[in-house]
Amino acid sequence: MHTQIVKPATGRFEGAYLLSTCVAILAICGSLIFLRQTKLEVIPLQPYQISAFSDLSKTEQGLFNDLYAAALELQTVYRDSRTWLAVDDLVDLAMPPFTQTALSQKQGGHQWSALPFNTADASSMAYLGKSARTAEARSFLLVMTQRKQRDAQEFGFTIWVNADAAAPPKAIDPAALSDTGWREAVALKGEEAQRGATQGKAQ
Amino acid sequence: MRLSRRSTIAGLALFGAATRSARAEKKLRVGITLHPYYSWVAYIAEDKVEIVPLIKAGFEVHNYEPQPDDIKRAATLDVLVMNGIGHDSFALKVLDAAEVRNKVKLIYANQGVALIPTSGDTGEAKLYNAHTFIAITAAIQQIFNIATDLGKIDPDNAEFYRKNARAYAAKLRKLKANYINRLAGVDGKYLRVATIHGGYDYLMQEFGLNVVAVIEPAHGLMPSASQLKDTIDKVRALQVGVVFSQMMFPDQFVETIKRETGASIYTLVHITEGEYTARKFEEGIEYDMKVITDAVLAAQAAGQKAPQ
Missing domain, CATH: 3.40.50.1980 (Nitrogenase molybdenum iron protein domain)
Structure with missing residues (x-):
């Protein structure tokens, strides 16, 4: 009589193959994730700067964006006419935030004035928006500059905020503004978002 | 013989003039990815450029996949105006597929636009909102960006583009003011x-x-x-x-x-x-x-x- 002992089909080897395949996939994927890690670019903010993206209230962000759009138009006008528009011109053009609207009265009630100032190598103009109610929105200062570089014109502008702007600034440069409580609000721009950059305090 | 040389010179001059004229008449083909960019470029450039929507009307932009026709159209473009921070990532794939990525000049409408965070609960990290095209103020920022960049590509019409950008911005501001005043x-x-x-x-x-x-x-x-x-x-x-x-x-x-x-x-x-x-x-x-x-x-x- 022939007796053959047949081992039960446990699937032991198949299980081991499957397990080792899973381990191999996890190891490969884990290594690839580790190798392909990239560091997020952080745009450093100086001590006198704040983020317009995360450090302004929603109301202030609205005012900031209005000023930002106005600055682009002021540059365009200067390019063709070589003059910075007066506040009255901006009001005539119904350009926010200079023009008074039902909304601006609920968002700090800023009173705007032009502050012409001189710089050695540039044409400059500043616009001060003094807040009537800083709890709603702080005071704003828009600083426009234009430098002639060989055949091209180089435009720049900065936007500053201050909770305690009792008087117009005596001098308009980063050190003097910073000393009197002004902080430059720096926008997170589309070109920075496009490359995945964020804003952070300078080390 | 003398007459023949004169004829040749005159012929060459005529040919040169014709070429210059053809070049002047050839309009820039400006591609756009989203509907608002069509409107903005139309107001800024009027008939100085030919506007070419990269995707056909009727497609839903949030889940769009490029079609073969888009690749053919992309191959004919000189310039492409795009959002760049959301909604039109397909555009670069289309340019790559048409092998014109290095030829087509890109205008990122949002390049210098100040972004705001997305509302609601997005955890600790604030995410930027890519919908700058559903707004007036952010639209005006983009209109000036597009006009400036288009002027760099086509300097002969740069002043024309700037003038139109200002007129369009004024029109949009007035439109918004009408509705803001409703809320007095x-x-x-x-x-x-x-x-x-x-x-x-x-x-x-x-x-x-x-x-x-x-x-x-x-x-x-x-x-x-x-x-x-x-x-x-x-x-x-x-x-x-x-x-x-x-x-x-x-x-x-x-x-x-x-x-x-x-x-x-x-x-x-x-x-x-x-x-x-x-x-x-x-x-x-x-x-x-x-x-x-x-x-x-x-x-x-x-x-x-x-x-x-």
Whole structure:
């Protein structure tokens, strides 16, 4: 009589193959994730700067964006006419935030004035928006500059905020503004978002 | 022989003039990815350029996949105006497929635009909102960016583009002022507003409205039954008075939210649907501004305020 002992089909080897395949996939994927890690670019903010993206209230962000759009138009006008528009011109053009609207009265009630100032190598103009109610929105200062570089014109502008702007600034440069409580609000721009950059305090 | 040389010189001169004239007549072919860019370029450049929508009208931009025709069209472009921070990542794939990535000059409309965070609960990290094309102020920033960049590519018409950009910006500002003035005497910031889609933060900000939640289950996708229930729970929990939905959100879902929460529901447009026309942006944004101001006035009349 022939007796053959047949081992039960446990699937032991198949299980081991499957397990080792899973381990191999996890190891490969884990290594690839580790190798392909990239560091997020952080745009450093100086001590006198704040983020317009995360450090302004929603109301202030609205005012900031209005000023930002106005600055682009002021540059365009200067390019063709070589003059910075007066506040009255901006009001005539119904350009926010200079023009008074039902909304601006609920968002700090800023009173705007032009502050012409001189710089050695540039044409400059500043616009001060003094807040009537800083709890709603702080005071704003828009600083426009234009430098002639060989055949091209180089435009720049900065936007500053201050909770305690009792008087117009005596001098308009980063050190003097910073000393009197002004902080430059720096926008997170589309070109920075496009490359995945964020804003952070300078080390 | 002498006559023949003169004829040759005259012929060459004529040929040169004809070539110059043909070059002058050949308009820049400016591609655009989204409907608002069609309108903006149409106002800035008028007939100085030929505007070419990269994707045909009728496609939904949130889940768009490039088609073979798009690749053919892309191969003919000189310039492409794109958002660059959302909604049109397909454009670069199309340019790559058409092997014209290095030939076509890109104008990123948002390059110098100041972004704002997405409203609602997005955890600790603030995410930027890519819908800068559903707004007036952010639109004006982009219009000046496009005009400046187009002027660099086509310096002969740079002043023309700048002049038109200013006129268009003034027109849009006036349009917005009409609707802002509707809200004289109304303080909308106490109204608790939610949007079904995260695309309206820039516009809501311009009207001083406080978006407490974006209750879109997933960007550009239809909600499941359980997601709809979560939406209803969120509207109730946040005591939202007004919900702004959008055209592509199904009516039966809107009706269910309205019935279950008692919130007023209004529908906005995303300005990325339908035919491409110069007036598309104005019409879309005016529609949205009218709906928003109607909603605020109705809520004011009904005495809706933020819960204490």
